[in-house]
Amino acid sequence: MTLLLVMMIVAADLSPPIERWHPGAREHYRCGFEADSDTNFDGWPDGWTRKRAEGFPLYNRVEIRPAAAREGAHLLRVDLEGGGVAVFSPPVEIADTHSFVAGVQVRAEGVRRNEVFLSLTLLDEQRAPLETHRSEALAAVETWGMLNLGPVAPEKTGARFAQIGLHVQPVGAQSDIRATVSFDDVWLGRMPRMVLTSGRAHAIYTTKDEVEFTCTVSGVSPKDARLVFELLDADGVSVERSQRELAEAVATVPVDSQADELGAELDEFRAAPVWRPNVPGIGFYRATAALEGPAGTSCRREATFVVTVPEEAPVGGEFGWTLPRGAQSLSVDALVELLGQVGINWVKFPLWYSDTSPTHGRELVRMADGLSARGIELVGLLDRPPAEVRRKLGAAETPTANEIFSAPPEDWYPGIEPMMARLAVKVRWWQLGADTDRSFVGDAALAEKLTKVKQQLDRIAQDAHVGFGWNWLEEFPAGDDRAWKYLVLSTETPLTDAELATYLAATDQRSGERWVNITPLARDQYALATRVNDLVLRMVAAKMQGAEHIFFPDPLEPTSGLLDRDGSPRELLLPWRTTALALAGTRYRGSLDLRDGSENHVFARSGEATMVIRRERPGRETLHLANDLKYVDAQGRPLPVVADDEEGANEQTIEVGPSPSFIRGIMPELAEWQLAFRFEKGQLPSVYGMAHENAILLENCFSQHVNGSARLVPPAGWRVRPERFDVNLAPGGKLRQPLEVTLPFGATNGPQTVRADVQVRADRDYQFSVYRRIEVGLGDVTIELATRLDEGGELIVEQRVVNRTESQIGLNCHLFVPNRRRMGTQISNLGQGEDVKSYLIHDGAELVGQTLWLRAKEIGGPRTLNYRVLVEP
Numbered sequence: 026m027t028l029l030l031v032m033m034i035v036a037a038d039l040s041p042p043i044e045r046w047h048p049g050a051r052e053h054y055r056c057g058f059e060a061d062s063d064t065n066f067d068g069w070p071d072g073w074t075r076k077r078a079e080g081f082p083l084y085n086r087v088e089i090r091p092a093a094a095r096e097g098a099h100l101l102r103v104d105l106e107g108g109g110v111a112v113f114s115p116p117v118e119i120a121d122t123h124s125f126v127a128g129v130q131v132r133a134e135g136v137r138r139n140e141v142f143l144s145l146t147l148l149d150e151q152r153a154p155l156e157t158h159r160s161e162a163l164a165a166v167e168t169w170g171m172l173n174l175g176p177v178a179p180e181k182t183g184a185r186f187a188q189i190g191l192h193v194q195p196v197g198a199q200s201d202i203r204a205t206v207s208f209d210d211v212w213l214g215r216m217p218r219m220v221l222t223s224g225r226a227h228a229i230y231t232t233k234d235e236v237e238f239t240c241t242v243s244g245v246s247p248k249d250a251r252l253v254f255e256l257l258d259a260d261g262v263s264v265e266r267s268q269r270e271l272a273e274a275v276a277t278v279p280v281d282s283q284a285d286e287l288g289a290e291l292d293e294f295r296a297a298p299v300w301r302p303n304v305p306g307i308g309f310y311r312a313t314a315a316l317e318g319p320a321g322t323s324c325r326r327e328a329t330f331v332v333t334v335p336e337e338a339p340v341g342g343e344f345g346w347t348l349p350r351g352a353q354s355l356s357v358d359a360l361v362e363l364l365g366q367v368g369i370n371w372v373k374f375p376l377w378y379s380d381t382s383p384t385h386g387r388e389l390v391r392m393a394d395g396l397s398a399r400g401i402e403l404v405g406l407l408d409r410p411p412a413e414v415r416r417k418l419g420a421a422e423t424p425t426a427n428e429i430f431s432a433p434p435e436d437w438y439p440g441i442e443p444m445m446a447r448l449a450v451k452v453r454w455w456q457l458g459a460d461t462d463r464s465f466v467g468d469a470a471l472a473e474k475l476t477k478v479k480q481q482l483d484r485i486a487q488d489a490h491v492g493f494g495w496n497w498l499e500e501f502p503a504g505d506d507r508a509w510k511y512l513v514l515s516t517e518t519p520l521t522d523a524e525l526a527t528y529l530a531a532t533d534q535r536s537g538e539r540w541v542n543i544t545p546l547a548r549d550q551y552a553l554a555t556r557v558n559d560l561v562l563r564m565v566a567a568k569m570q571g572a573e574h575i576f577f578p579d580p581l582e583p584t585s586g587l588l589d590r591d592g593s594p595r596e597l598l599l600p601w602r603t604t605a606l607a608l609a610g611t612r613y614r615g616s617l618d619l620r621d622g623s624e625n626h627v628f629a630r631s632g633e634a635t636m637v638i639r640r641e642r643p644g645r646e647t648l649h650l651a652n653d654l655k656y657v658d659a660q661g662r663p664l665p666v667v668a669d670d671e672e673g674a675n676e677q678t679i680e681v682g683p684s685p686s687f688i689r690g691i692m693p694e695l696a697e698w699q700l701a702f703r704f705e706k707g708q709l710p711s712v713y714g715m716a717h718e719n720a721i722l723l724e725n726c727f728s729q730h731v732n733g734s735a736r737l738v739p740p741a742g743w744r745v746r747p748e749r750f751d752v753n754l755a756p757g758g759k760l761r762q763p764l765e766v767t768l769p770f771g772a773t774n775g776p777q778t779v780r781a782d783v784q785v786r787a788d789r790d791y792q793f794s795v796y797r798r799i800e801v802g803l804g805d806v807t808i809e810l811a812t813r814l815d816e817g818g819e820l821i822v823e824q825r826v827v828n829r830t831e832s833q834i835g836l837n838c839h840l841f842v843p844n845r846r847r848m849g850t851q852i853s854n855l856g857q858g859e860d861v862k863s864y865l866i867h868d869g870a871e872l873v874g875q876t877l878w879l880r881a882k883e884i885g886g887p888r889t890l891n892y893r894v895l896v897e898p
Contacts, residue, residue, distance in 0.1 A: 047126045047173070049323030050214030054117040054189075057210050058089050058099045070101065072115030080195075082108045096130065096210040101191070105204040109139065109194035114211065116152055116186035122243035122295065123215040124324070126175035127160075127189050134167055135204035138197065143172040144190035145213075147179050155181045159192075169209075176324070178218050189213060217245035221314045221326040227363045228330035228593045233304040238328060240314045243295040247271040250318045256302040259309040259553065259596055259660060269298050271316075307332050307662045309599050331594045333602065333661050338370050339630065340400055342609030343568070345371025345576045347460055347542075349406065353581055355592050357388050361395035363592055368605035369401060371574060373456060376405035376444055379413065386447055393451040404454040407441065408462060414440035426458025426493055427465050431474060434481045445485045455482060457493040460513050460542055460578050466499050475508035492540065497528050501536035511538035511573065519544040522562035529570035538573035545577075545585045545597055554684060557600045561659050561685045564604045565637050569613045569626060577601060600659040607635045607687045615700050618778065618796045620647045623681045627696050634691035643682040649675045649699070649793035650691045658686050675793045694787075697726035699795045702781060708800040709766060711774055712887045716746075716765040721781075723762075725754035733785030735762075740777050742769035752785055771878070773891045774802040802890065805830045810879060810894035820869020820896065822877065826852055826860045835884035840864050843875050853884075872896045 056062050062070045068088040075087065086104040103110050119125065127145045140162035147155045160174040193206050224237040240252055250271040256264040302312060309331050316324040338344070346369055352360045364372055374392070378385045393403050410418070410429060417436045418424060429437055457478065458464065465471055475491065482489040492511035495501065497520065501512065520528065525541070532539055543563050546556045567575045580587035580598075587598040611628035619625060623640040638646065648654070656664040656679055664686060669676035675695065679688070705720040725731050736749045744767040754760060781795040809825040828834055836852045848864050866872065873896050881890040 047128070047175070047214060047216075049321075050126050050216050052212065053119070053125070053215045054114070054187075054213040055211065056114065057097045058101045058208075059097045060099070063089050074113045074115075076111035076113070080108050081111060082106075085110050087112060092207070100207045100209040103193055103206040103208075105136075105139065105193060105201050105206065107200050107202045109192070109200065110206075111190055111192045111194070113146075113191075114189040114213075116148055116188050117213060119147075119184060119187045119215070120244070121179045121182065121184040122218055124176040124178040124218040124244075125187060126173070126177070126214045126216060127212065128171060128173045128214075129189075129191060129211045130169055130209040131163060131172050132167070132169045132207045133163060133193075133204070134206070136193075136201055136206065137204075138195055138199050139193050139201045139204065140196050141172070141206055142192050142194075143174050144192060145174055145177055146188045146190065147177075147181075147184040148186040148188060149183045150185045152186055155179070155184055176216055178220055187213060215244065217316055217324050218243045219314065219316055219324040219326050221312065221328045223312075223328055223330055223593070225330070226359055226592075227366070227588075228328065229363075229366050230330060230332045231335040233306060233332045236304050236330060236332065237299055237301045238312050238314070239297055239299050240326070241295070241297045242271065242316060242324075245271070245316065245318075245323070247296065250316060252298060253315045253317055254300045254302070255313045255315075256304070257311040257313065258305075261311075264305060264310070265303050267300070268317075269300075271296055271298075304332055307334065308660050309594065309596055329589070329593050329595065331599055333599060336368075336606050337365070338368050338400065338606060339610040340370075342368075342370035342605065343572070343574045344564075344605035344609055345369050345373065345402075345404075345574060346580050347373040347406075347576050347578045348581070349373075349375070349408070349459055349579055350581070351375050352392075354590055357392045357395070359592060361392060361399070363588075364396065364401055365399040366602075367587075367598065368602040368609065370609065371402045371404060371576070372396065373404040373406050373460075373576070375409055376448060376452065377407050377410055377414075377441065378444060379411035386444065389444075390447055390451070393448060397451060402454065403448075403452050404456055405448065405452045406456050406459065408456070408459040410437065410440060425464035426462045427468060427474075430457055430478050434477065438481045441482075442485065445482070449485045449487065453486065453488075454490045454492070454510075455486070456513065457491065460494055460515055460576070463494045463496045463499075463515075465493050465502075466496050471502055472504055472508065479508040492537070501533055503533075503536065507537060509537050511540050512536060513540045513542065513576075515542040515544070515578070519546075520563075522559070522566040525563055526566040526570050529567065529572060540574040540576060541567045541572040542576050542578045543567065547584045548596070549584060553596055556597060557659050558684055560597055561600055561604050561637075564601075564608070565626060565685065568608045568611065568628065571613070575605075599661050603657065603659055603661040603687065607637075607689060611635060614696065617696070617699050618798045620778070620780070620794075620796050621645060621681075627691075627700065629693045629696065632693070633689065634693040634696040636688040636691060636696075637685050638679075638681055638688060639683060639685045640681045641683055643680065646679055646681045648677045648679065648688070649795070650677065650688070650695050651675065652677070653690055655689045656686065657689070659684060675791060694726045694728075695791070695793060698723070698783070698793075701726060702783075702795045703797055704779075704799050705761070706799075708803055709768065710887075711768075711772075711802040711890055713768045713770050713772060713889055716767050719764045719766055721750075721760075721762040721764060723752070723760050725752075725756055725758045727785075727787040728756050729787040730755050731785040731787045733783065733791075735784075736782045737764075738780040738782065739766070740772070740779070742772065743767070743779075744769075745779075752783070768801065770889075771880075771891055772801055773893050774808070775892070776800050806834060806883075806888060806890065808879065808881060808890055808892050810877070810892055812877070812894060812896050814869050814873075814898065818868065818870045820866040820872055822864040822866065822894070824850075824862045824864070824879065826855065826862075826881070828855050828857055828859070831857060834886065834888075836881040836890070837884060838862075838879060838881045841878040841880070842866060842872065843877075851884075869896070870898075873898050 089099050090102045092100050129143055133141050142162040143160040146157045149155055158177045160172050191208050220241045222239050230236050251268050253268045255266045258264055311329050313327045315322050396403050418432050479491050490510040495512040497514050497516045545560050608628055611630045614627045614629050616625055623638050623646045625636050625638040628635050652668055654666050656666045667678040701724040703722055709717050732753045734751050737745050739745050746765045750762045776798040779797050784792050807827050811823045813821050833854045833856050838850050840848045850862050852860050875896055877894050879892045
């Protein structure tokens with residue numbers, strides 16, 4: 026190889042193009058820590074700076090080293106011996122008409138307790154920081170890896186410089202003392218800046234025709250560029266797609282002069298076209314905008330919004346949000362407006378601030394006034410004491426509630442007093458510690474500590490209502506004369522709806538009000554339908570069991586929250602809002618036996634009842650609840666209701682599926698009638714051909730006197746006497762109508778449905794049907810049947826007999842198969858327990874879709890058990 030060829034290879038730029046890491050980006054700054062970045066040969070990159078502060082010791086060595094670098098022959102090496110390291114590039118001149126991406130090659134050896142990440146800080150003209158963005162963190166990466174950040178569009182105006190930071194910082198209290206981190210090929214790229222903004226704060230619309238978006242584009246030539254807009258629904262299905270040529274955008278103007286100073290290659294127009302999508306109706310949507318040109322898509326932006334009906338939360342509702350980090354990027358006015366639209370009556374907010382921040386105190390007072398005007402109760406979180414209080418306590422950055430309030434009052438109360446003086450009239454509820462702070466659990470001195478705390482708070486608050494975090498799995502603290510008002514209940518792993526109902530039912534309310542946290546499933550681990558169903562069912566379970574308050578613990582949490590950082594909605598916002606508005610202020614009344622067997626729960630408040638309904642297998646359901654029902658899914662989208670047109674019929678047909686839906690506008694009187702109408706005895710012995718005594722119990726739930734009649738329609742072959750009886754009751758009056766029920770020879774065991782057709786006159790004529798299930802069989806001896814086809818097409822019928830009595834029984838069993846000979850088996854002397862037998866039927870595939878009948882006659886006893894099973898493929 027010639028010397029000239031060697032020199033050409035060395036001189037060539039062998040670093041990969043920036044497009045390899047981020048398509049569409051153009052290089053703006055690069056540092057590979059090669060010779061040209063260390064012109065004075067001191068082992069330190071020219072213009073770079075290092076953080077000098079507590080926790081960032083200078084004995085951690087940072088220098089340029091010759092090595093087998095990822096790109097080139099040199100790298101920046103950090104030898105870590107405890108603490109952290111942060112180094113920063115020189116400020117790089119930028120124009121805020123662009124967005125920016127940054128990256129660095131990283132190798133981290135021996136890193137266990139530290140994390141490695143990249144930051145990008147935007148500076149103003151005086152080089153003062155405006156905003157900082159950071160990448161995801163890396164831990165140990167023994168081979169070379171990549172840290173990427175962006176695209177970052179300046180959120181504040183006036184950005185004139187950008188500075189890249191390389192960070193190696195401890196995650197907790199301890200840090201690595203023998204670790205090496207190598208950085209190479211730091212780069213900053215610029216891209217066209219594109220911002221997609223909604224025309225409505227928080228992107229919550231109550232009229233679909235008002236939805237509009239402005240897409241502001243800068244830092245790109247309009248030639249051959251176009252914007253492609255697309256509207257997607259909650260399931261990701263495209264609803265609308267359209268495009269606009271950028272050159273035709275009416276708001277196209279030259280960029281400012283600074284962009285020109287950076288060179289003509291910055292491509293030098295700004296456009297702000299407006300897009301008004303054709304929104305189908307109520308629901309959650311994603312609006313996307315993509316900037317496309319000859320080389321493909323260079324930028325893509327997304328904004329979410331919801332369309333819903335305007336509705337305020339009922340006064341005294343139980344649902345609320347916890348905002349553990351405060352308003353974050355939202356202003357006080359924006360936050361108050363948002364909270365008034367999401368179906369809540371309660372909000373927890375950090376109210377412990379430094380007395381050196383009077384402006385913050387005034388903002389909190391203004392927020393409390395705004396929330397009060399919207400019927401929202403403010404709960405003060407006392408979980409993050411300011412620095413001056415922590416110094417008195419000698420505490421860490423985040424002391425627990427028990428650590429704070431176990432200290433003498435003179436250490437913590439002076440820090441609270443100024444804030445309470447401002448807010449005592451407006452805030453009556455106070456929480457010691459965060460929702461997840463369960464530090465009081467197991468404290469033998471709990472009652473004594475809380476009594477002293479409440480005495481201090483009562484000096485200004487006048488009977489402050491105090492609460493704190495508790496673990497569902499721990500025994501609740503006792504105390505009839507307790508100093509606390511409520512417990513905030515949570516676990517490390519969220520409870521299912523069934524577990525939540527079980528734990529709530531078992532709690533002792535003498536321990537205080539139960540404030541339940543509903544932590545949703547993470548969006549990156551579960552499908553949307555699963556997350557929606559889980560959230561709604563747990564909210565319903567908490568209401569059914571009478572939880573005093575139900576909170577969403579952090580609606581701005583990145584992985585499972587209801588909102589994005591800017592307050593725009595996510596997929597679970599509408600299900601939360603729909604459920605909260607439907608159930609707030611209601612009382613659980615019970616479940617109806619519906620004709621087609623759909624699972625349901627009825628809740629009532631003054632003048633209205635609501636039903637939550639679902640079924641595992643989709644199908645129709647018939648209701649008798651009102652003629653003007655509103656039926657919506659969890660997103661609040663209307664579902665069809667087919668009403669019977671006959672005068673006074675009060676019959677409606679709906680489609681029901683596995684996802685919970687809501688029926689609103691139910692007449693409470695009709696729901697209460699159907700809940701009160703029942704059999705006195707819910708079971709009939711499986712003894713056929715003889716009369717069994719029973720009775721119908723009902724109550725007049727109208728506010729007027731009623732008179733009319735009821736007719737019973739039992740299953741085919743049953744005899745009921747009387748079949749029809751009169752109803753004549755004053756308001757609140759009750760009736761017990763004796764009955765005799767005779768079962769036919771072939772009556773099927775298990776739950777059976779009896780219909781009652783009711784015609785009464787109150788304020789007007791009412792005609793409706795009530796369905797009630799009655800169990801045939803006492804449940805002491807039962808049979809379960811299951812069918813399956815084997816590989817040869819033979820039908821196997823499994824018969825499982827369960828004896829729950831203390832006596833031995835014998836049964837003669839006969840299986841009746843359509844168009845086949847009956848089959849039989851005998852069970853002798855079965856004690857308490859179960860017996861399993863199988864029947865083998867040839868050519869079983871011919872029987873799919875047909876019903877088999879098993880009849881089991883007790884040997885020497887009165888029982889006859891009849892069961893039927895449908896043969897499934």
